[in-house]
Amino acid sequence: MVDRSLLQLAPDPGRYRMLETLREYGTDRLAETGGLGTVRDLAAGYFAELMARYDPQLRGPGQLAAVRVIRAEYDNALAALRRRCDTGDAPGAVALALNLTWYWHMFGRHPDAAYWLGESLAVPGGEPTPERDCAHVISLIDRVDTWPGRTTEKAADDQAQMRELADRLLAYPELPGPYGALTALTLAFLQEEETAFAIIEHLADGDDVWLSGLARMFRAQFAENAGELDRMRPDVETALACFRQAGDRWGQATVLPMRAQLRQYDDDLDGALADLREARSLAGEFGSLDLGDEVFIDVHWIDLHLRRGDTDLAIAVIDSARERALRANSPEMPALVNAWEAVFRVRLGDLDRARELLDDAERGLRGDTTFPGDHARTLVGSVRASLCLETGDLAGAEKALEKAYAAVLETRDLPILSLVAVNAAALAEAHGRHHESAVLLGAASRLRGAHDRTDRQVRELTRRGRAALGEEAFAAAYGKGWKLDGKTAVTEVDPARLRRELRTAHPDPE
Template sequence: MLETLREYGTDRLAETGDLGTVRDLAAGYFTKLMARYDPQLRGPGQLTAMRLISAEYDNALAALRRRCDTGDAPGAVALALSLTWFWQMFGRHRDAAYWLGEALAVPCGEPTPDRDCAQAIYLSNRVDTRPGMTAGEIAHDRAQIRELTNRLLAYPELPGPYGAYALTLAFLQEEKTALAIVEHLADGDDVWLSGLARMFRARLAENAGELDRTRTDVNAALARFRQVGDRWGQATALPMRAQLRQYDGDLDGALADLREARSLAGEFGSLSLGDQVFSDLRWIDLHLRRGDTVLAIALTESARERARRATSKELLVLFDAWEAGFRVRLGDLDRARALLDDAERDLDGDTTFAGDHVRTLVGSARASLCLETGDLAGAEKALEKAYAAALETRDLPILSLVAVNAAAFAEARGRHHESAVLLGAASGLRGAHDHTDRQVRELTRRGRAALGEEAFAAAYGKGWRLDGKTAATAADPARLRGELRTAHPDPG
């Protein structure tokens, strides 16, 4: 009935020649509405703003389409920027990439601060929605980002929070420059921007294995988001703190953080399916560390269904690899093997697949399975693949996972000293001793039994004190193979 009424109204307006005028008035109204409520997404009015923008979302997109169709480039970009943080909060990267692309496609004159900010945010979201980009496309985007970076820095002032957001996204391509800008924002007077910058900085520090700095920035970001009343910011920072608490052995504290994050997220509505799956993985990992295996398995089934509905091959392969790893720990080797066979078939069958984190997880899980079945040659081959992929990620915590499996491989060859050194190197890469991971605990227990407390502590400490580059080299399976064959000339 409503559609019939809409068509009738449209026809009458067309007959009188007023249709274009009314559409322009509607576009103007919804543009102002989005501009009014967008800032409230970053403060105590967040819930009200979320509900209103969600309710009027289709109208806002219709307004954006009208701006594009009428060639109003400044108006289209301004409205798209007003929707940017809404897209970010709910993981609507496809919407962001599409609509920013549409707005930017409207011809205009010289570059403006608004337009350059929109371009930087567009390029960032395009990466998330176009896995398997060619080398030429990636190089083209990086060249654009470098050009954008120089222009953004030259402007005396940038629009609202989007200037800082665009700069941060652009500079993440150049980490040293990124860190300088993020540090400037982290110490600024804008409390919300300071919280966002500290959260960015915490993630950079985590990737570099600098968990002391991660801890400081996560706590500071959480405090700032609480100060301004940003529930989304708190729900994003709390799982990061929960991870640190797991390393420390404070599983009750980690549980409290994840519960609070879930409660806060429940207030502002459903996250994207991808975000929900990553949240599920955190919960499953925590349940396993707490020994709540039944809960972990039950959650795995519902999480897998969400991963399927997300229609992302990379996400589903990641989930297969992650589940395979914990199935190995539970002794369910047939299930682990089936999951890995599926994951590897998807990886090998898609030449555009570019997920190095996923390839690392798949290789690590396969190595664990091979070790459980006594297939040392298979474990070595899988470790080599995982190590090569982990190096490409430039993510030291993911490389630490390979180092732990290299420690398990050394132990299987009877090289308990090398195993202990690798466990220490894994902790150094991670930036923390992991006191609650089941595999690390078991390797540590067996290592102490084989070497004695003092010898194990000395070997572990040797690995812990290695600098990042040396620790990364120590985890190389090829290097480990050479050491083992030197010690045992007979390769069998």
């Protein structure tokens, strides 16, 4: 057929292409004989079976081969999914959509996930099942990520649906495959924590090694957000061991940056660097992570190079991170990279360039409400405060910190809040309030769940605080902040609280 030009060899071995005119001719002939629907049903069945066969292999030693097959047949799989939707096959449509869901989430295809899960769930006649309810919950998280303009009424409707779904999910004895874990992640994001943690606990203690690794990874992420690193540490190690045992490169590449963060806090910068290198090598084997995840790993690299004093390497990563961030097609990603370069420029004393970067970041974030917009706004505000402190603009620093604090409360991410707390400590020091600065440094450590001995700003504030207060008084003030519970620490580091204390100590003259 190739010799007769009916087919053409494709670049991928063993694959062929057909001229569009020949495809249309064949389609017309099948339609004339009444066989077009039958052929399309057969093709849909074949590709649905193919996805069902290769989807589980994405989570084991056959991962690389499975990625190649699904990537090569992706358009055919979507055509099969469209056929199942068009013919009213509700169970078949949901089953095929679920068999593509892990691929979508591995590679950050959230718009595809949102659209096709929605299409499959819209097919009439689908009765509640564990599979269908999981698909529904997962579709909501993708909708949140890709449809930021939803109305208040729609958001309320989603919340009501979520409550009903959460009750049903807890009633099922088992949830299917990895989708139960994805469902738990979604429920936690939408503040249905009780149901989410119940599902995670069940999966973490189960017999499936890969599912246990995934559940522990999610649990470690929740613990990190809550600043509970003592709970995070064992889950990170166990998750990594589970993914290695299962042969899942994606899982290892996702967990290793989490361990690198812990090693960074433990003053093991060489170990952190080794983990990031291994993560990038593994990701390269299966075709890289979701672009957003890649940018977050770049942020880890930038921070690590800054801590190590590797200026040239930090610049190189910033440049590659910006290129990836622009390809991610979301305004918050370039804003994150600009903010981290601004951190770098402030430390170099290049304040004009830092100001330009922060201005660009703020313009890119106007009106953005999607994740990680509030994280980016927090970082931008915190770095803006640092810039103002360098120029002696204490009022500007105060204003920037209050904006950053307001943004971070939306994230419910305590380690991000610790960045605001450190700059609040710097502001207190600039006002000569060394005791309050030390308390805020301790509170920052409580929020992140660890002392941070490799961050240059923390080290310098600590050194100056000890010189001003003496070792014992500094340790007592720092310990006061460190001993706070998480909720109290959140209130303690509110920049408005510091402003009130400063005005009480130095009231404005009438």
